[in-house]
Amino acid sequence: xxxxxxxxxxxxxxxxxxxxxxxxxxxxxxxxxxxxxxxxxxxxxxxxxxxxxxxxxxxxxxxxxxxxxxxxxxxxxxxxxxxxxxxxxxxxxxxxxxxxxxxxxxxxxxxxxxxxxxxxxxxxxxxxxxxxxxxxxxxxxxxxxxxxxxxxxxxxxxxxxxxxxxxxxxxxxxxxxxxxxxxxxxxxxxxxxxxxxxxxxxxxxxxxxxxxxxxxxxxxxxxxxxxxxxxxxxxxxxxxxxxxxxxxxxxxxxxxxxxxxxxxxxxxxxxxxxxxxxxxxxxxxxxxxxxxxxxxxxxxxxxxxxxxxxxxxxxxxxxxxxxxxxxxxxxxxxxxxxxxxxxxxxxxxxxxxxxxxxxxxxxxxxxxxxxxxxxx
Ligand SMILES: *[C@@H]1O[C@H](CO)[C@@H](O)[C@H](O)[C@H]1NC(C)=O
Ligand SMILES: *[C@@H]1O[C@H](CO)[C@@H](O)[C@H](O)[C@H]1NC(C)=O
Ligand SMILES: *[C@@H]1O[C@H](CO)[C@@H](O)[C@H](O)[C@H]1NC(C)=O
Ligand SMILES: *[C@@H]1O[C@H](CO)[C@@H](O)[C@H](O)[C@H]1NC(C)=O
Ligand SMILES: *[C@@H]1O[C@H](CO)[C@@H](O)[C@H](O)[C@H]1NC(C)=O
Numbered sequence: 618x619x620x621x622x623x624x625x626x627x628x629x630x631x632x633x634x635x636x637x638x639x640x641x642x643x644x645x646x647x648x649x650x651x652x653x654x655x656x657x658x659x660x661x662x663x664x665x666x667x668x669x670x671x672x673x674x675x676x677x678x679x680x681x682x683x684x685x686x687x688x689x690x691x692x693x694x695x696x697x698x699x700x701x702x703x704x705x706x707x708x709x710x711x712x713x714x715x716x717x718x719x720x721x722x723x724x725x726x727x728x729x730x731x732x733x734x735x736x737x738x739x740x741x742x743x744x745x746x747x748x749x750x751x752x753x754x755x756x757x758x759x760x761x762x763x764x765x766x767x768x769x770x771x772x773x774x775x776x777x778x779x780x781x782x783x784x785x786x787x788x789x790x791x792x793x794x795x796x797x798x799x800x801x802x803x804x805x806x807x808x809x810x811x812x813x814x815x816x817x818x819x820x821x822x823x824x825x826x827x828x829x830x831x832x833x834x835x836x837x838x839x840x841x842x843x844x845x846x847x848x849x850x851x852x853x854x855x856x857x858x859x860x861x862x863x864x865x866x867x868x869x870x871x872x873x874x875x876x877x878x879x880x881x882x883x884x885x886x887x888x889x890x891x892x893x894x895x896x897x898x899x900x901x902x903x904x905x906x907x908x909x910x911x912x913x914x915x916x917x918x919x920x921x922x923x924x925x926x927x928x929x930x931x932x933x934x935x936x937x938x939x940x941x942x943x944x945x946x947x948x949x950x951x952x953x954x955x956x957x958x959x960x961x962x963x964x965x966x967x968x969x970x971x972x973x974x975x976x977x978x979x980x981x982x983x984x985x986x987x988x989x990x991x992x993x
Contacts, residue, residue: 638961647945668744689728720895729762761892769884785813786902789910804881813900
């Protein structure tokens with residue numbers, strides 16, 4: 618009996634192994650399927666890795682005048698590279714005190730976005746370098762940091778391995794954004810961390826969460842706990858899946874919020890920032906204090922409005938693609954993997970017929986033998 622069971626177990630293992638996702642080159646992927654409560658297909662992928670950028674490390678001193686901040690140049694060549702500039706734009710805009718209950722001028726500056734090396738006494742460090750976005754309070758203004766995509770995305774599963782550290786009075790955020798002159802027409806899905814707040818609470822919102830008249834829309838927002846009440850000052854994967862019907866948020870793969878209300882319906886920018894304005898929402902940072910959003914990597918799988926064009930182009934170069942298929946034939950995952958940055962092939966329904974036929978036949982054969990052994 619024991620032998621038969623062992624044999625059956627081995628045969629079942631062989632069958633399961635047939636279906637194990639395998640690492641592949643992303644150029645072999647026709648699309649990506651996300652896991653979680655709303656499995657969704659996206660066509661393209663980008664990965665920005667800040668974990669090993671020793672040559673770009675430079676932590677510029679904060680600048681104590683508004684003009685110097687606005688005029689500042691980038692902190693290292695990394696932010697001038699084609700790979701970065703092709704997708705992102707460091708922001709330099711300012712906002713004066715007349716806005717949204719702010720009490721100090723806020724100045725975005727490229728000087729607050731830099732590659733930093735881990736500290737020798739940083740016991741939490743899990744990478745040699747990371748990207749830091751800094752916000753610092755000066756007596757008359759607050760400097761801030763913002764990275765915006767320079768084009769729109771139309772649905773995205775956006776992830777970052779990040780932590781927020783520093784003084785109360787800052788907001789760090791990852792969000793999608795579509796601007797409008799009218800508040801009611803803004804489209805935006807947010808992850809926001811308030812450094813004045815509890816470290817196990819994250820605010821998730823499909824904006825606007827209030828009207829011009831000051832009415833609040835509680836159904837637009839969740840003040841959620843992190844899984845296991847872990848602290849956002851520790852490294853965690855923050856994830857936001859913008860799908861056609863709803864937006865779902867995760868921390869380290871565990872769902873933290875799901876909001877259907879006001880799910881954005883038009884293409885949006887992708888933005889990261891760290892800021893404060895002395896207002897009642899962000900809080901009032903003490904003069905000369907600082908806070909930081911630190912990011913080891915950013916990964917996004919996404920569609921664009923010209924995604925249809927792009928996927929046609931890709932399919933031309935992929936012999937495996939079956940254009941009658943609604944999704945795609947070579948389906949990949951960035952969830953089912955061992956190593957960050959890897960892309961796994963889940964299945965390829967257009968793979969050479971012989972291969973999949975042989976695979977399926979062997980799987981059926983082994984399953985049958987295993988069942989016979991068990992029933993014996
Ligand atoms: C992935 O494929 C592309 C295009 O075929 C190629 O340029 C690149 O070197 C490949 N990457 C790896 C890691 O094999
Ligand atoms: C979120 O909830 C916590 C406790 O449940 C509370 O202390 C905090 O003020 C809330 N934050 C917001 C922005 O409502
Ligand atoms: C989904 O993938 C994430 C990694 O992206 C993982 O942490 C999580 O456990 C997975 N969820 C399920 C239900 O497999
Ligand atoms: C914000 O803090 C500064 C000192 O850090 C103080 O001078 C100022 O009055 C405060 N503003 C508000 C609105 O509390
Ligand atoms: C993204 O584009 C692909 C190819 O056009 C499509 O199959 C998929 O459903 C799209 N995803 C979303 C979320 O719209």
